[in-house]
Amino acid sequence: MLTAGVDVGSAVIKMALLETGAEGTERLVACRSERIRRRDAHVVADGLFTDVLRENGLDRKALGYVATTGEGESIPLRTGHFYGMTTHARGGLFLEPEARAIIDMGALHTRAVAMDSRSKVLGYRMTSQCASGSGQFLENIARYLGVSLEEVGALSLQADNPEVCSSICAVLAETDVINMVSRGISLPNILKGIHTSMAGRAVRLLVSLGKPPVVIVTGGLANDAGLLAALREAAAGQKLGVDIRQHEHSMMAGAIGAALWGAFRARKLQRLREKVAS
């Protein structure tokens, strides 16, 4: 069965198409993401959905289920909606079967979710109601520095003397960064400083979850190489013994998980219908 997952984040919309067999095979057919950039999220989601289907020569009718997650509760194209925690856990496990926790680095929140080998959620931790050190914060900074988000990771990896960036307001930190620029601190060192502060928070969440041995990064920032390096350094620095992994489709974990849960629910419904009919 073909199912689609649409993960509506507050900055990026991700979409994945999955094929699942009755005997439990799961195959990622296609996935893609698009930044919202202050447009209407529903319109962007619709466009992305249509594009991905067209590129794969598919029709809406070919899909057994369209599952949304994240902030996609009210988008019209969905069959059903799943909570972010379960979809990220499911998608994380699909991408990294050894993982027993995910760390979801999103635009507004960082979440750590512990799970078992069947992606059942065992516990979670989340940053508080303040966007200090969030992805949105990183995006704001990048915009101010005239750097695209795709360039951020590579630049951060070039840092030789990261500037310590304390945990300050996401909005006012922009000015702190301007100060850094005017003090002549290099772009790589600024970006690495921010990555390190974000990584510190994320690692604290993992510690409070009981240091799961293998963790996969998911969410909109998951494919930022600089952030990944900072996460690994932070974990190593605290001698946690946590193996932080990443997959080329890490960012898509929520969408993938949604598509997989969609297939699961569609099958269940089908069985129910057959039962009723017989």
Place this chain on the structure above:
Amino acid sequence: MKYTVGVDLGSTTTKAVVLNESAAVLGRGITNSRSNYEVACQVAMGEALINTRFSLLRGELKGAGLPDTELDRWVRELERLFRAEQYRSQLAVLTRELDRFAGRMLIGGGPLRAAVGRITSQMAAEVAELYAEGTRRKSDFFRDLAGGRYMKLAETESREHGVGYDQVVGLFDKSILDVENSAEAAGRFEDHMAAAVAATGAAGGVLGQAVSRIASLQLEQIGSVGTGYGRQRLPFPEGQIKSEILCHGLGAHAMFPRTRTVLDIGGQDTKAIQIDDQGIVTSFQMNDRCAAGCGRYLGYIADEMNLGLHELGPVACESSAPVRINSTCTVFAGAELRERLSLGEKREDILAGLHRAIILRAMSLIARSGGISNEFTFTGGVAKNPAAVRALRGLLAEHYGDLDINISDDSIYTGALGAALFALRDASRAGADASIH
């Protein structure tokens, strides 16, 4: 002619005020702050001097015996044409930078170049209309004006020609920095003025002659003081830098001599200041470290909604039932705004709620600084926002009863005015010392 200047380098905008030797304000200038503080300071001072020349021109023409209404109309037209010239020269640099960055793209550079080319030529064609008589512009800053239009055209481009919206917008973010930091983009006063005068068709006449007299007038700076959030980075010697609290106190006192409590909501911090009958600060409370409760909060919301900062207040004023905002954090409030909008709540009600939220935080600062003694003065960029003023009036009446509330159109310049007054005091003291020796 001798003058002193005060520069208030804020997080959002940089302001400059020019005073003559008898402490009368000759000119005010404002620009958006940017990563290069020195440039921001230069631009603000440059703008204040342009404004000074325009006010000197008004004075000069008053002597020429023209009827007041006629004169006013003509100077306003001249200023409008002058601004259009400035915009054109900035747009030219933007166009060049966009093309350069697009040309550097490894993939898809061709279609991108064509797209930004179409966008910028469309923008160039619209300048006259943008600066036509009676047109309301959503901001005075090139970044906002050109940016807003660019985003709209970029959306059309991505729809009609299939170029990536994200990439087109990304190019703007890169290029605008070069425009803001280039002296070439700002252009030369004489050039813009000459073009503007020519466009009014008065180049040779009495008016034209007055303009060239003013344009060639020598202005001599005899003192300067810097203040504001970024004051430590101003290209001023240490002795010429004063705390923003002192400058705001003195500036507010100069505008409203009987005021005793000053609330300043700036971009980056909110200050409640108590002053005495000389404008000297007796106590204050300040909120920084968090954008909730500062002007930047509203700036962030305006960005989120693709509105100019100027437009935010008027929209919120249309509300009759402000909503209660649950989030404190600015970024979360932005997310809450989007969520509420997608649930179908009215834009004006949400915005009114956001304005009320920042004033509520200011109220607690006022209380902690020692409450309110009449008269009360509201300054800073947010004092220009009608919805914030409305929320403040409501809450003040609720908590403190009937009060005299001073709000000046030029309240955003309070800090710079205070700084310029300090500069004038220093200059006259130095002058007195010199005459003794």
